[in-house]
Amino acid sequence: MRMVRVFVAAALVAGFGLVTLSGAASAASAEKGAIAFKKYGCWQCHGFLGQGSVATSAGKVLAPDTLPYEAFSAFVRGTNRTMPPYREAVLPESDLADIHAYLSSIPKGPDYKTIPLLNN
Amino acid sequence: MARKNSRNNSHPDVDRRKFLTGVAIAGAASAVAPQAAGAATGQTTLPDGAPPPRPSALRPSAAVAAAETGTPKELVRKENGVPGSDFMVDVIKTLDIKYAPSNPASSFRALHESLINYGKNTTPEFLTCMHEESAVGMAHGYFKVTGKPLLTMCHGTVGLQHAAMGIYNAWCDRVPVIVIGGNDLDAAHRPPGVPTFHSAQDINALVRDFTKWDDTPVSPQHFAQSFVRMYRTAMTPPYGPVMMSLDAGLQQEPIRENGEKLYIPRYVPSSPPQGDTGAVKEAARLLANAERPVIVVDRAARTPNGIKLLVELAELLQAPVVDQGGRMNFPRTHYLNRPANVINNADVIIGLELSDFWAVVNSYIDNGDHGIGFNESKIKPGTKLISINSVELITKSNYQDFQRFQVVDVQMPADAEATLPALIEAVKSAIPNDRKAVYDKRGEAIRKASAEGHVNQRRLAALAWDASPISTARLSMEIYGAIKDLDWSLVASEGNVSNWPNRLWPMEKHYHWLGRSGGYGVGYGAPASIGAALANRDAGRFSVSIQSDGDLMYAPGVLWTAARHKIPLLAVMHNNRGYHQEVMHLQRLANFRDRVSNNGSDASPIGTAIENPDIEYHKLAESMGWWAKGPIKDPAALGPAIKEAVAVVKSGQPALLNVWTQPR
Numbered sequence: 001m002r003m004v005r006v007f008v009a010a011a012l013v014a015g016f017g018l019v020t021l022s023g024a025a026s027a028a029s030a031e032k033g034a035i036a037f038k039k040y041g042c043w044q045c046h047g048f049l050g051q052g053s054v055a056t057s058a059g060k061v062l063a064p065d066t067l068p069y070e071a072f073s074a075f076v077r078g079t080n081r082t083m084p085p086y087r088e089a090v091l092p093e094s095d096l097a098d099i100h101a102y103l104s105s106i107p108k109g110p111d112y113k114t115i116p117l118l119n120n
Numbered sequence: 121m122a123r124k125n126s127r128n129n130s131h132p133d134v135d136r137r138k139f140l141t142g143v144a145i146a147g148a149a150s151a152v153a154p155q156a157a158g159a160a161t162g163q164t165t166l167p168d169g170a171p172p173p174r175p176s177a178l179r180p181s182a183a184v185a186a187a188e189t190g191t192p193k194e195l196v197r198k199e200n201g202v203p204g205s206d207f208m209v210d211v212i213k214t215l216d217i218k219y220a221p222s223n224p225a226s227s228f229r230a231l232h233e234s235l236i237n238y239g240k241n242t243t244p245e246f247l248t249c250m251h252e253e254s255a256v257g258m259a260h261g262y263f264k265v266t267g268k269p270l271l272t273m274c275h276g277t278v279g280l281q282h283a284a285m286g287i288y289n290a291w292c293d294r295v296p297v298i299v300i301g302g303n304d305l306d307a308a309h310r311p312p313g314v315p316t317f318h319s320a321q322d323i324n325a326l327v328r329d330f331t332k333w334d335d336t337p338v339s340p341q342h343f344a345q346s347f348v349r350m351y352r353t354a355m356t357p358p359y360g361p362v363m364m365s366l367d368a369g370l371q372q373e374p375i376r377e378n379g380e381k382l383y384i385p386r387y388v389p390s391s392p393p394q395g396d397t398g399a400v401k402e403a404a405r406l407l408a409n410a411e412r413p414v415i416v417v418d419r420a421a422r423t424p425n426g427i428k429l430l431v432e433l434a435e436l437l438q439a440p441v442v443d444q445g446g447r448m449n450f451p452r453t454h455y456l457n458r459p460a461n462v463i464n465n466a467d468v469i470i471g472l473e474l475s476d477f478w479a480v481v482n483s484y485i486d487n488g489d490h491g492i493g494f495n496e497s498k499i500k501p502g503t504k505l506i507s508i509n510s511v512e513l514i515t516k517s518n519y520q521d522f523q524r525f526q527v528v529d530v531q532m533p534a535d536a537e538a539t540l541p542a543l544i545e546a547v548k549s550a551i552p553n554d555r556k557a558v559y560d561k562r563g564e565a566i567r568k569a570s571a572e573g574h575v576n577q578r579r580l581a582a583l584a585w586d587a588s589p590i591s592t593a594r595l596s597m598e599i600y601g602a603i604k605d606l607d608w609s610l611v612a613s614e615g616n617v618s619n620w621p622n623r624l625w626p627m628e629k630h631y632h633w634l635g636r637s638g639g640y641g642v643g644y645g646a647p648a649s650i651g652a653a654l655a656n657r658d659a660g661r662f663s664v665s666i667q668s669d670g671d672l673m674y675a676p677g678v679l680w681t682a683a684r685h686k687i688p689l690l691a692v693m694h695n696n697r698g699y700h701q702e703v704m705h706l707q708r709l710a711n712f713r714d715r716v717s718n719n720g721s722d723a724s725p726i727g728t729a730i731e732n733p734d735i736e737y738h739k740l741a742e743s744m745g746w747w748a749k750g751p752i753k754d755p756a757a758l759g760p761a762i763k764e765a766v767a768v769v770k771s772g773q774p775a776l777l778n779v780w781t782q783p784r
Binding site (some may be wrong): 025038039040041043044045047048049050051052053054055056059061077080081082083084085086087089090110111112115116117119120 | 287352446485486487578579580581582583584586587589591592593597598600601606616618619624700703704707708710711712714715716717719722723725782783784
């Protein structure tokens with residue numbers, strides 16, 4: 001079953017699904033995405049700004065430098081690793097696109113070299 | 121047995137049982153009479169004009185009233201001889217136990233009285249606790265700073281039931297705690313009512329599965345032998361909690377020596393179990409000839425010397441060390457301190473006092489088909505595994521703290537720290553002459569990776585630096601910035617802050633990091649940090665904890681204990697407003713089942729949030745004598761608040777900051 005799930009995700013990225021996903025992504029709203037990010041519980045493991053955690057997201061950082069939408073969506077839909085998958089029945093495509101827009105809108109934070117507490 | 125003594129002795133006898141019977145009758149009369157009088161006259165006010173007391177829903181029985189209100193006068197009647205509990209105090213004092221954090225209870229009233237009056241309330245000093253779990257947690261934290269156990273006393277039934285989770289944590293964390301449960305076993309003579317509810321045939325059974333040893337002495341001499349034995353058992357590695365059921369009659373009645381002179385056995389520490397010579401040599405041979413050896417440690421350094429020995433072994437082999445953090449095993453500043461993923465390429469792994477070797481070399485992915493997890497190996501086929509683990513010597517059956525079974529190639533059921541000197545010598549002898557250059561090259565590569573890792577940690581810490589709620593990285597580094605010039609000790613970091621202190625603070629001394637609860641019984645952090653802060657107070661150190669919200673609310677009365685006994689501690693809260701581990705579990709299950717999680721009116725699944733209303737922890741702490749401030753949500757306000765709190769703690773007072781934080 002895990003193999004099947006990965007295959008389906010790959011097919012979405014490679015085939016017809018890509019057109020639909022790209023369409024959703026282009027109409028996405030960062031503002032709505034901030035609400036969806038909380039509603040669907042993304043913040044629980046990734047933090048409110050997608051900063052991630054070694055404890056809950058295997059160190060994965062969602063923002064800044066958010067993945068391209070297709071790769072992002074394929075992972076969310078088909079992950080069989082630490083993160084549980086979000087299928088469309090739970091997280092509609094338009095909401096996922098909004099979440100992606102929200103993450104993409106998060107500005108880059110300060111360089112660690114400019115933070116005295118990180119340079120003592 | 122104590123009853124037998126009192127009945128057989130030839131002294132003029134004010135028998136404890138007869139006396140209490142008298143109290144019961146008198147007490148019953150005084151408790152019942154006023155109510156009966158009021159009912160007869162139809163009075164609605166008392167003679168002084170005050171309204172009559174409101175009746176409770178259930179009137180106490182005569183026996184209960186007597187038990188609650190009777191005065192135990194026989195305790196001051198010295199003519200009957202030396203109270204058994206005075207001798208018990210003599211025994212306890214020989215072991216130099218500094219404190220006895222306890223919640224008072226009638227089943228050990230005689231011992232309590234002897235400790236504070238006969239024993240002058242020193243060695244041990246009674247510390248008033250508001251929950252037995254807090255008392256055990258304090259003893260737990262204290263030991264991890266000092267290496268010395270504390271005594272805690274409790275009711276053998278209801279008190280021990282409260283204490284049980286703390287004892288389980290101590291068991292899983294290999295920490296000695298001396299527990300005495302009062303019990304009144306003589307059904308024919310013990311007071312009826314409450315004391316009888318609080319008695320049981322075998323109170324020790326409740327914790328037998330997670331204590332190293334327990335006993336029920338039946339004479340003063342038996343007590344002396346058992347107490348010294350239980351202390352020695354607890355303090356022989358692997359350490360662990362021990363339990364004594366102490367009969368109330370035995371405590372209370374005078375000693376009848378019957379011609380036998382009482383004595384106190386001398387405590388002589390046991391030497392810790394050391395690994396077999398042949399197994400040590402084989403382990404050394406494997407390590408010395410490995411291309412990519414890795415040392416994994418959890419509770420390896422029992423003492424500060426354990427840290428030095430580990431550094432010596434790691435440098436000798438130029439092998440990376442993965443410190444799982446059960447104790448402060450290895451300096452975080454050392455270039456050989458490396459993250460867990462270094463084991464992926466290992467060809468030899470030595471695990472020292474690991475609580476779960478299986479999980480070191482395997483992954484459990486909680487994301488299989490139909491929500492059932494699956495396993496994956498993290499290591500290459502043929503990787504040789506060596507284990508030195510004293511816990512193998514005390515494995516029990518019921519509770520599953522022994523974790524999954526892992527086959528290892530060289531298995532030593534022995535104390536790692538005690539075995540390290542022999543292992544180091546054996547490795548020195550086993551290193552081939554032509555391997556020096558290989559070791560040096562390996563060390564250089566690790567040094568370079570360590571420097572890169574250090575930069576990467578800082579880069580990650582900067583993410584969400586200005587976020588509100590405050591990031592756990594910023595929380596950790598604002599704290600460190602305020603205490604770095606002090607002789608500091610991070611006494612507890614319960615609630616996950618993404619391990620930032622271990623990743624960024626330059627921890628080197630044994631008290632810089634004290635590990636975690638052991639059994640993951642939530643509610644450990646607050647009492648353990650106060651117990652550890654007590655130890656640090658006596659050593660002149662500054663204590664800080666990162667206190668999580670859920671943990672504090674199990675038994676917040678321990679805050680009062682800290683204020684009452686003047687234990688300075690800076691508690692900075694990681695208040696993420698939820699039982700966050702459970703928040704994520706519920707979300708995970710909902711995802712597996714293709715359901716949108718029902719969060720009700722909260723931010724997280726129903727039953728997991730701690731909000732609506734938000735708990736004002738700063739007011740809670742303030743009400744119990746702490747200096748406190750909050751809620752702090754603005755990251756720019758955190759540094760100044762911590763600075764203010766540090767000054768308070770340096771003056772000898774506990775201080776708490778209620779900080780709203782990111783989830784992890």
